[in-house]
Amino acid sequence: MRSSKTYWRAIRRYFLFFTAIALLPLALVYLVTNEQIYKIKGFEFVNDTKIPIIPDDSIQTLSQSDMLMVEQRMDKRRKHLAEKCSEHGLDSAGNDSWHKPNPWEFLVNHKYHIIWCNVFKAASSSWMYNFNILAGYTPEFLKKTNEVPLVLARKRYPRVTLEELQEAQNDSITFIIARHPFERLLSAYRDKFMYAVPHSFHDKLGSKIVRTYRKKHKVDRHTPRYPTFAEFVTWLLDEIHRNNFIDMHLVPASKFCTPCLINFDIIIKFETLEHDQVYLIDKARLKHIIAPEWRNSGKGKNTLDLLQAFYSQLTRKQLDGLYEYYKYDFEVFNYNAAPYFSIAKKNEEETPNAS
Template identity: 40%
Template sequence: MSARLGATAAARAPLLPPPRAPAPAPPALLLRLLPCAGAGAAAGAGPGAPGGPRTRHLVQLLALLLAASGYGLLLASSALAPAQLPPLPSAAPAPAIAGPALAQQAVLPRPAAAAAAEEEEGGGEGEEEGGLDARALEAEMEARRRRVWKVCAERGLQREGEPNAWEFFIDSHHSLVWCNVFKAASTAWLYNFNLLAGYSESFLRRSLKMPLVLARARYPRPTPQQLRAALPDSLSFLIVRDPFERLLSAYRNKFEGLRNRFYRKLGREISSRQPRRASPPPPPPPPHPNAVDAGDAPDPRLPGPTFEQFVDHVIATGLRAHKPKFDEHWAPYYRFCTPCHVNFTVIAKVETLSRDEEYIIERAGLRGALLATARRRERPRKVTNRARGAKATADLVARYYATLTRAQLRDLYRIYGTDFDLFGYNASKYFDLARPDPA
């Protein structure tokens, strides 16, 4: 209570009026009475004594009358000095901000003890986290999880098979489980998991080994039993993106330029098996093609299969094969990460990646280990991509998907439609871009 009163007094101190001009000297009678009153109070004088009750009453009356004239300090230093009253708290400086700015103080971090107490009672107002109200973000994540389970139940996917544990990373030390979806922020999170595994940033910059090879040396591929055992006590997450954008990103990265030996061979096989159609080739990509994905820029000296030929290959292996088999870079999410068998704690999206990544790091308690690194890696990506990223990606999507017919789009959607439904994406814009079916 005393601390609260002190704070109140301090807050009000700047509002006191300025000191008045010095008052004239007090009457000699008052100066003679004050020492007597002080002595009587100290010695416990009787009623008739000069320092007794009557005299004290007289002094108190005079003090009240003279306080407004500026004699308060004189009375405090002489007549009231023997009582040793505690001094008033020193005046606090006036706040440096006022008006609307004062309202912003409510979202500053609270002391740890206050936060813990409020959490124990069930939480207070929504808090800012990564620039977004924490309650709103929690509600969005819950809505994403509910949507996945609703679609899984409607399509009966929870009854088919078991989790595809092969593609998961389990970090038991940090209680973290991640399904690595290629072409959906996988490079950034392989880097994060390598940091958590103990590799230094300088080593990762110098190493000639692929990040996936380094990560698998520390995080072996788990069995379904190991995955099930790890999930209850871990924060589990996956990152998704628009399925057809991911498909285009995989095509550009693996076949435009054929820089990888495996995909160079596969590209030749696709070109030989899938006939070229009489569709116009897409215009050259924009000057900054990394807006779809870093590292997607093609090498024009090594032409590969057209996007239309690649799509025909995906359709042939995904619909017409007896047992569909997909490359890991364009396998549907529902087959690759089996979200109908794994109740992920967090479903993040590339479209809201910065916010969702920060949420994952905060929830996992890895702010000190990863957040600064994630923000450093995000800065150059913002500079190169964000200003024109959305427009450049839309331009690329329009260029490539305009080479497909609506029949091809329908077949593609039969493969990836479950992913669109599971994670709330809309494929209608692609059908608007596609060419009419040939007569």
């Protein structure tokens, strides 16, 4: 009797095993077909979430000649970066922050094979939104949520090691968005200090800067409660001189993303963002999923009048200090600082000093 039960138990196990093997291909076909059905209906599955597919008539494209023009522009930028990195010895690995590869700030999307180093105040809000879409968050959710976009992103894009980043780069497009260092600095100042959210970290920091660097005899009813641009720059230069931690919105992109030590396939510039990001989306084959975004473009947009108004508050000595700190950004991304020196104060006037 016992041998008979053992015999039928073995038969059942064999039956279930071979049935599972037989049904496996059907299950795979169902899963693939089911995903294709959702694509036909206008959705893409990402992390078990349905996100809308952009219809053909809404896709932004470049002409063949424009694509070629941007491609040539990218070749020149990569070549220029490589030459300047070599000229300044930034392509040699070392132990300091300028010569040590920094994969910490990269967002790696394995599904769509696209990698981005997020330079704050360089279209970062726009591309953080797109990377959250690629991570599976729906537009409706991103519109309603109060969570910080970077916090949401890091839930889906964990920090990677250098080895993990390099492995992912084998079949991915890696890109960075560069911006004129002085424009980026002013954008950060205006966004984080002039228009600081009440009681936020930057609002409290701004109050501390005012208490430390503002001369009491210069206070009148026209003096703003937030630090002036000159006070802010003096504080920043002091922080740099003391080798203190520098806010991620202010740190040089060449230090933040170490482009001399980590390869970038596409170097977008803020000044040519409109065409560059359409080119990137096309090259990454993401035209049906994401589109060029223009988020947080109000406070962060610096017109020539704004640049004139703010940088004319600084002395030549202050500009020298800023240029020294951002000089590698100027060099590797091919930006010019000369026009700013022409509008700085001609004479060394009194500037705020820490009391």
